[in-house]
Amino acid sequence: MGHPDVVVAGAGVVGAACAEALSRAGLRVVVLDRGAPASGTTAAGEGNVLVSDKEPGPELLLAQASRRRWPELLAELREELGPGRAEAEWDPKGGLVVATTDDSVLPLREFAAAQREAGVRAEPIGLDEAASLEPRLTKALTAAIHYPEDAQLQPVLAATTLLAAVKARGGQVRSGVEALGVLRAGNGAVRAIRTSHGAIACAAVVNACGPWAGAFAKACGAPIAVLPRRGMVLVTAPLPPGTVRHKVYDADYVGAVASGDADLQTSTVVESTRAGTVLIGSSRQRAGFDETVRFDVLRELARKAAALFPVLANVPVMRAYGGFRPYAPDHLPVIGEDPRLPGLWHVTGHEGAGIGLAAATGQLVAELFTGQESTVDATPFRVGRPAVAEEVRA
Numbered sequence: 160m161g162h163p164d165v166v167v168a169g170a171g172v173v174g175a176a177c178a179e180a181l182s183r184a185g186l187r188v189v190v191l192d193r194g195a196p197a198s199g200t201t202a203a204g205e206g207n208v209l210v211s212d213k214e215p216g217p218e219l220l221l222a223q224a225s226r227r228r229w230p231e232l233l234a235e236l237r238e239e240l241g242p243g244r245a246e247a248e249w250d251p252k253g254g255l256v257v258a259t260t261d262d263s264v265l266p267l268r269e270f271a272a273a274q275r276e277a278g279v280r281a282e283p284i285g286l287d288e289a290a291s292l293e294p295r296l297t298k299a300l301t302a303a304i305h306y307p308e309d310a311q312l313q314p315v316l317a318a319t320t321l322l323a324a325v326k327a328r329g330g331q332v333r334s335g336v337e338a339l340g341v342l343r344a345g346n347g348a349v350r351a352i353r354t355s356h357g358a359i360a361c362a363a364v365v366n367a368c369g370p371w372a373g374a375f376a377k378a379c380g381a382p383i384a385v386l387p388r389r390g391m392v393l394v395t396a397p398l399p400p401g402t403v404r405h406k407v408y409d410a411d412y413v414g415a416v417a418s419g420d421a422d423l424q425t426s427t428v429v430e431s432t433r434a435g436t437v438l439i440g441s442s443r444q445r446a447g448f449d450e451t452v453r454f455d456v457l458r459e460l461a462r463k464a465a466a467l468f469p470v471l472a473n474v475p476v477m478r479a480y481g482g483f484r485p486y487a488p489d490h491l492p493v494i495g496e497d498p499r500l501p502g503l504w505h506v507t508g509h510e511g512a513g514i515g516l517a518a519a520t521g522q523l524v525a526e527l528f529t530g531q532e533s534t535v536d537a538t539p540f541r542v543g544r545p546a547v548a549e550e551v552r553a
């Protein structure tokens with residue numbers, strides 16, 4: 160390959176989805192990661208592709224587009240690459256959101272009603288039906304909503320499948336190469352990316368560095384406000400099939416997702432994987448890049464999960480891990496070209512939903528890049544909004 164058209168910095172699920180969509184559009188793409196592909200936050204994700212936790216608005220529209228795109232995209236890649244190289248454990252299992260107190264019944268029902276108005280299948284169900292969908296769930300429920308559109312995939316496999324397609328189309332994926340900044344042409348636009356292995360000439364650079372996107376943007380001279388929000392997950396030993404059948408979470412999770420509070424928040428999120436393990440989340444805390452495993456957080460997650468699924472009180476925990484969700488202060492992704500530096504694109508800030516949102520994000524980037532009409536309105540995600548690039552406002 161001669162000079163690439165685009166260099167994508169960051170081979171997480173978001174960078175991989177951008178690279179896939181750009182290479183599908185016929186562009187020559189190189190993807191760089193200072194580590195291995197999918198070794199950042201993507202490896203920490205539980206893999207949920209959710210519409211249930213989004214309130215009506217731009218993020219829900221992106222989530223709905225992504226929920227439509229993921230199965231279609233994976234089917235196309237299976238066709239292109241062959242089934243052995245395109246397996247991401249797609250599972251349209253559905254979600255179940257439950258209330259366990261009287262106070263949370265009305266907010267849950269109102270939230271679901273607003274989502275239905277926005278086209279989400281949010282189906283109030285009786286407690287008997289909830290028990291038949293999830294026989295091991297506590298009987299101490301006060302309300303339940305079924306979200307048949309919620310799905311799950313294995314995020315590392317999804318990212319590597321997307322990157323396999325990039326390579327199959329003649330692109331390159333380079334591990335162990337750090338992006339250090341960009342070089343500009345006389346007109347101020349990007350002419351190359353500077354890396355730990357030398358400069359690579361290109362017309363555009365995509366900053367898909369996840370929670371480290373703020374650092375790379377700053378190194379390019381175009382800072383954006385993207386910060387890490389820590390999350391931890393407990394993983395049980397494999398349990399008998401059917402122990403947990405859906406993505407199940409307590410209604411208080413939606414409040415925690417939307418909150419900008421720096422303090423630690425935990426809410427109950429439980430789901431199984433194809434391997435039989437059960438993933439128990441979720442915590443949210445702004446603590447910089449502090450990697451300390453906090454036992455008080457894990458204890459709280461375990462206690463709440465066992466209250467929701469009493470069977471979990473007596474199962475062995477295999478491991479616990481954490482990751483850093485990349486977030487912007489207004490909790491919306493950042494997607495688009497930087498108005499201060501033509502040729503530099505930022506695609507980041509997907510916080511706790513980057514796996515779910517990746518398919519439509521990649522598609523949107525390719526549409527914007529090639530000047531096509533976009534599937535989703537990109538305006539709310541623009542780089543120059545005040546919350547993200549303050550000096551652009553000035």
Ligand SMILES: Cc1cc2nc3c(=O)[nH]c(=O)nc-3n(C[C@H](O)[C@H](O)[C@H](O)COP(=O)(O)OP(=O)(O)OC[C@H]3O[C@@H](n4cnc5c(N)ncnc54)[C@H](O)[C@@H]3O)c2cc1C
Pocket residue numbers: 168169170171172173174175191192193194195196197198199200201202203204205206207208209336337338339367368369370371372375389390391392440481482483484485506507508509510511512513514515516
């Ligand atoms: C505990 C937890 C659970 C989650 N569960 C879900 C879920 O169920 N569903 C969901 O949709 N989302 C979930 N998320 C969020 C999701 O994981 C993220 O939104 C998503 O992975 C972000 O992907 P990314 O590609 O932007 O970032 P990353 O996966 O972090 O990728 C960025 C990459 O950039 C590389 N990089 C950084 N700086 C440089 C540089 N200068 N040069 C070269 N490479 C660089 C890194 O090595 C990394 O590989 C969860 C997050 C956490 C922490």
